[in-house]
Structure formats: C-alpha cells, structure tokens
Amino acid sequence: MKKPTVELKLPILPNMELVATQTAEVISRHMNLTEDQGAEISMALIEACINAFEHSKAENNVFINFLIEDDSLVIKVIDQGIGFDKTKVQIPKIENKIGKDERKRGWGLQLIQELMDSVEFESTGEGTTVTMKKNLKH
Amino acid sequence: MSDFITSVKDNNSIVIIETNGYLNNVGGEAVSAVVYEKMTQGHKKFLINMAATKIVNSIGVSILIEIIEKLQEVDGKIGYYNLAPIVAKTFTIMGLTKYSSVFESEEAAVNGL
Numbered sequence: 001m002k003k004p005t006v007e008l009k010l011p012i013l014p015n016m017e018l019v020a021t022q023t024a025e026v027i028s029r030h031m032n033l034t035e036d037q038g039a040e041i042s043m044a045l046i047e048a049c050i051n052a053f054e055h056s057k058a059e060n061n062v063f064i065n066f067l068i069e070d071d072s073l074v075i076k077v078i079d080q081g082i083g084f085d086k087t088k089v090q091i092p093k094i095e096n097k098i099g100k101d102e103r104k105r106g107w108g109l110q111l112i113q114e115l116m117d118s119v120e121f122e123s124t125g126e127g128t129t130v131t132m133k134k135n136l137k138h
Numbered sequence: 139m140s141d142f143i144t145s146v147k148d149n150n151s152i153v154i155i156e157t158n159g160y161l162n163n164v165g166g167e168a169v170s171a172v173v174y175e176k177m178t179q180g181h182k183k184f185l186i187n188m189a190a191t192k193i194v195n196s197i198g199v200s201i202l203i204e205i206i207e208k209l210q211e212v213d214g215k216i217g218y219y220n221l222a223p224i225v226a227k228t229f230t231i232m233g234l235t236k237y238s239s240v241f242e243s244e245e246a247a248v249n250g251l
Contacts, residue, residue: 021193097203099207
C-alpha cells in the first residue's frame, strides 16, 4: 500500500515557512513524535525553506513533500532555483564571526544537519532537493 | 514599538526586553533597534525574556550575534531567559552560549548577568 504523503506548494512570500511548520506539527502529532522531535523538524524545515526562498534565486514556488513512513518522517524541500555546491559551503563557527568581518548568517545547513537524523542534498543548475529524515522514537 | 517587543523595562540597571512571536529578521531588527538605542544612553547590560517566542530562525538569531559583537566593544553583556527547548538548542548549535548567557528565570538572570 502506498505510504501517506502530504504535499505543499508555497509561494515565495515572507514567513511562508510557517505554513510548512504548521503542517509539520499536525503530521508530527499524527505520528506520535515527541514534542522535542516535532520542534526539531519545524526548525529544520524553517531553515530549508529559507534557503530555498532566499539563496536558490528561485522565482517559482517551493514544493514540500512529507512522506509518512512506518518508522520515520521523510521531508523533501524542492526548489527550481540555481542550485549550490555543498562542498563549497563552510561549516560556520561563531568564533570566526564575532569581532570579524565575516557575515553573521549562513547557519541553515548546519542547523538542518544537527536537528535531523539524516539529510541529503541533490542540486543541479535547475534546482535543489533537500531530503531530511527524522526517525521515530517513542 | 514593534509588535515583536511587548515591553522594555529596567531592573537593577539591566534593560529587560520581552518578546512575542517569531524571531525572524524583523524580530531581530526590532531587538537590535532597542538595544542600540539604549546603548547610546549608556546601558551595557541586556536581558531578553523569550517566554512568548517559541520559534526562531537563523537570520533572527544572527542578528543577536551582531548585538553580542556590538556589546563586546563596550564591555557589555546580554543574556536570555524562559527559552523554549528548541530555542535553547538552536542557541547552543550556533554558539551563542559561548558569548552570552542563558538563564532559567528573571531572578536568576538579573542576579547572574
């Protein structure tokens, strides 16, 4: 039997990431995820959406697919932007930002990786898909 | 005052800023506007009561890093209290806890900053 899937199409408008987090909260409750797990998913989703909205230079909508598996929740955030090379993204450190000219932003990928159980990036010049997974633990 | 900031008060020469809602770029800029204005009046110690801020993003938190940097220039300090667990975890991942303080309550914050 096909696994339940929830699909969102978000326009690139301010705070639209919160639409995604509200959906994630409903799904997290449906899956009996812990409150902490639900909050971590929402935070990771916010960062993935912001990256898609701001950094991808995407002009169209951002698509979010929630795949409800037996033992995990898989979330795909898909944009049709210019893509990025993950190997060129430096791991941010606050020591390199405080009192230095380095820009203070650039934490999104780090937060997603810390908050989710696994993260994969597929990126080409025609778009990026971020696949994030949170395993169930009761 | 921004909708994100519900009150600003002084307690024992510490400026306490109470926030409400999503700490994004708009929320972060609202906090920095208050802090920078108070700094021009000579204030160097700030606390943020985040009891009503359950959700943040890295852009808003990055603005707090800018505030920490500005405060370091005048030997000032900033701390936070009443943090939701995910907000505390985000602050830890981003390293804010190395340069600023997290407290459990206003009393602990005022005494500990």
